[in-house]
Amino acid sequence: MTDLPIYPLSDEHKMLRDAARDFAQKEIAPIAAEFDESGEFPRQTIKKMGDLGFMGIEVPEAYGGAGMDSLAYVLALEEICKVDASHGVIMSVNNSLYCHGILKFGTEEQKQKFITPIASGKAIGAYSLTEPQSGSDAGTMKSKAIRDGNFYILNGRKSWVTSGPVADYFVVFMMTDPAKKQKGMTAFLVEGSTPGLIRGKKEPKLGIRASSTSELIFEDCKIPAANRLGEEGEGFKIAMTVLDAGRIGIATQALGIAEAAYEAARQYAGQREAFGQPIGAFQGTGFKIADMKTRIEASRLLIYNAAIAKEKAKEKNGRYSLEASIAKLFASETAMFVTHQAVQIHGGMGYSKELPVERYFRDAKITEIYEGTSEIQRLVISRLELGIK
Ligand code: CAA
Numbered sequence: 001m002t003d004l005p006i007y008p009l010s011d012e013h014k015m016l017r018d019a020a021r022d023f024a025q026k027e028i029a030p031i032a033a034e035f036d037e038s039g040e041f042p043r044q045t046i047k048k049m050g051d052l053g054f055m056g057i058e059v060p061e062a063y064g065g066a067g068m069d070s071l072a073y074v075l076a077l078e079e080i081c082k083v084d085a086s087h088g089v090i091m092s093v094n095n096s097l098y099c100h101g102i103l104k105f106g107t108e109e110q111k112q113k114f115i116t117p118i119a120s121g122k123a124i125g126a127y128s129l130t131e132p133q134s135g136s137d138a139g140t141m142k143s144k145a146i147r148d149g150n151f152y153i154l155n156g157r158k159s160w161v162t163s164g165p166v167a168d169y170f171v172v173f174m175m176t177d178p179a180k181k182q183k184g185m186t187a188f189l190v191e192g193s194t195p196g197l198i199r200g201k202k203e204p205k206l207g208i209r210a211s212s213t214s215e216l217i218f219e220d221c222k223i224p225a226a227n228r229l230g231e232e233g234e235g236f237k238i239a240m241t242v243l244d245a246g247r248i249g250i251a252t253q254a255l256g257i258a259e260a261a262y263e264a265a266r267q268y269a270g271q272r273e274a275f276g277q278p279i280g281a282f283q284g285t286g287f288k289i290a291d292m293k294t295r296i297e298a299s300r301l302l303i304y305n306a307a308i309a310k311e312k313a314k315e316k317n318g319r320y321s322l323e324a325s326i327a328k329l330f331a332s333e334t335a336m337f338v339t340h341q342a343v344q345i346h347g348g349m350g351y352s353k354e355l356p357v358e359r360y361f362r363d364a365k366i367t368e369i370y371e372g373t374s375e376i377q378r379l380v381i382s383r384l385e386l387g388i389k
Pocket of ligand 1: 138
């Protein structure tokens with residue numbers, strides 16, 4: 001295998017990447033298949049990832065995080081996802097969809113209370129935007145928050161919440177003024193133990209099975225007005241800003257899955273013989289290997305580019321939606337392509353649960369769906385390129 005030259009990494013980046021690689025190989029690899037099979041949430045390893053600083057990599061140390069940059073985040077996440085996409089998405093949601101938004105839009109008190117336990121890995125954070133009738137068209141949600149003195153009363157039904165069954169804290173989006181559509185949406189921070197917050201059914205899923213996903217039902221759930229994140233009406237912009245960060249995480253998850261599938265296929269192509277030679281010596285397999293490798297390297301460059309764009313945007317409070325959507329679109333379609341080819345190269349063994357290749361194939365699909373489908377990424381990219389609102 002050839003390691004192509006990539007962005008120059010600092011010693012700190014390399015140390016974090018190596019620590020994540022080491023942890024993933026030693027602690028996650030031995031349990032990944034078992035947790036995929038049982039669908040059980042991997043609490044112990046997630047707790048250890050918190051101890052190592054992986055659950056709040058870009059969060060300043062003052063709020064319990066590792067105080068590193070966006071490139072450090074994707075380097076560590078890539079290593080975790082190479083071994084297990086379920087651990088990967090739990091880490092990604094915690095870092096990007098939860099911590100990032102509060103860090104950017106929260107008050108000092110909110111940061112102290114709602115980031116510190118999560119970034120240090122003592123508790124788990126989740127993000128809840130989607131509803132049964134409102135997925136890609138996020139501005140059409142029906143859940144409502146009504147102000148009542150120093151409180152808000154939340155009512156509604158949310159769906160597809162990553163870490164929903166287990167999270168301790170949630171960023172939740174609700175309508176405060178439905179007539180205003182997107183401009184009537186508001187973000188809230190909700191403690192998991194609040195009366196009136198009910199965890200709904202856990203979703204049985206094709207892949208990322210060790211990451212728990214569920215509905216959330218809000219029935220007269222009363223939260224302090226101090227838990228509003230940003231101003232009333234700012235919710236949609238907060239949701240979208242946070243999703244830009246999230247999309248880099250999912251792109252990285254897709255990259256990790258693709259790299260794992262590629263490495264398995266590369267080794268198999270060199271060992272498995274047919275018609276008197278290794279199957280990799282047949283052009284039909286060799287060209288697959290070439291296409292897989294090329295798309296993986298392109299994905300990695302797009303992701304590192306998006307991470308650097310995100311870092312630069314921090315300085316001037318700018319956007320990096322284009323870089324994030326391009327990275328997610330390309331990396332998630334690469335993950336599908338690579339895992340599909342990896343199963344094919346393995347033949348019958350690719351279809352067997354004795355090898356992890358079928359798990360990579362199942363895990364890859366969600367990266368084209370959540371945090372904005374491939375169609376939504378194409379919409380974002382084309383609108384930005386064409387200057388269409
Ligand atoms: N950053 C900041 N502001 C943004 C923004 C961004 N990335 N994207 C849009 N906005 C702003 C716009 O500038 C606009 O502001 P003004 O009105 O002030 O000009 C406002 O938001 C409305 O924007 P649009 O008119 O573009 O809104 P739209 O209704 O056409 O929707 C969309 C745009 C891209 C389709 C958006 O709805 C979208 O991304 N949908 C997909 C939602 C999604 O990814 N859901 C996944 C949920 S999380 C999940 O998967 C579960 C999990 O737990 C992992």
